[in-house]
Amino acid sequence: MLTIYQKIQKIESLQTEADNETKAFKNRYKIDCLEFCSKCCRYEDINATTLEFLPLAWHFYKTGQLEEIHNKISNYNEPQCIFSILEKGKWGCSVYPSRGLICRLFGFASVENKYGKPVFAVCHSLKVAKPNEISTICEKIEKGGKTPVISDFYRKLAMIDLKLGEELLPINQAIKSACEIIFMHTAYR
Numbered sequence: 643m644l645t646i647y648q649k650i651q652k653i654e655s656l657q658t659e660a661d662n663e664t665k666a667f668k669n670r671y672k673i674d675c676l677e678f679c680s681k682c683c684r685y686e687d688i689n690a691t692t693l694e695f696l697p698l699a700w701h702f703y704k705t706g707q708l709e710e711i712h713n714k715i716s717n718y719n720e721p722q723c724i725f726s727i728l729e730k731g732k733w734g735c736s737v738y739p740s741r742g743l744i745c746r747l748f749g750f751a752s753v754e755n756k757y758g759k760p761v762f763a764v765c766h767s768l769k770v771a772k773p774n775e776i777s778t779i780c781e782k783i784e785k786g787g788k789t790p791v792i793s794d795f796y797r798k799l800a801m802i803d804l805k806l807g808e809e810l811l812p813i814n815q816a817i818k819s820a821c822e823i824i825f826m827h828t829a830y831r
C-alpha cells in the first residue's frame with residue numbers, strides 16, 4: 643500500500659504528464675487560450691476528485707497555510723472555484739503550479755464518445771472565437787490525430803487511490819476534503 647507521500651509523488655508525475663501532453667496538443671494544432679480569458683475557472687459546475695488536490699493541500703501544509711485555507715473554504719459559499727481570480731487583465735488561477743488534474747486537461751484534451759472514440763472537448767470561448775480552427779482540429783482528431791484523453795488520466799489517477807481518485811465532487815469540496823486528509827496525516831507529527 644502506498645504512503646500518502648508516495649501518492650503525492652505519483653499524482654505530481656501524472657500532473658506533469660498532463661502538462662506535457664496538453665503542451666504538445668497546443669503545439670501540434672497551433673491553438674492556445676485567449677489572453678486573460680480564464681472563463682473556465684469561473685464555471686459554476688467544475689467537478690474534481692479529492693485525490694488530484696492532495697499535492698495542493700500538501701503545499702498548504704508545508705507553507706503553514708493549511709488550517710487558514712481550510713477555514714476559508716469552509717466559509718466560502720460561492721459556486722466558482724475559491725482560487726479563481728476574477729479580475730480583468732489577469733490569468734485565472736492563484737494556485738497555478740499545484741492546480742488540479744482537470745484544470746490541466748480542460749480545453750486541450752478530448753472526451754470519449756459512446757463508441758470510445760476521442761472527441762475534442764473544446765471550451766466555449768475558443769469555439770466562438772476560432773470556429774474554423776476548431777472544426778479543423780475536430781476533423782483531425784476524428785481521423786486519428788493525437789490527443790490526450792481525459793478519462794485515460796482519470797483511470798490512471800484512480801489506480802493511485804481508488805476511493806479518493808474516483809468520486810467526483812464540486813471543486814471546492816474536493817479541495818476541502820484534500821486539506822482534511824493532509825490535516826489528519828500531519829496532525830500528530
Ligand code: SF4
Nearest residue numbers: 683723725726735745
Ligand atoms: S484550481 Fe485554479 S485552475 Fe483549477 S479551477 Fe480553480 S482557479 Fe481554475
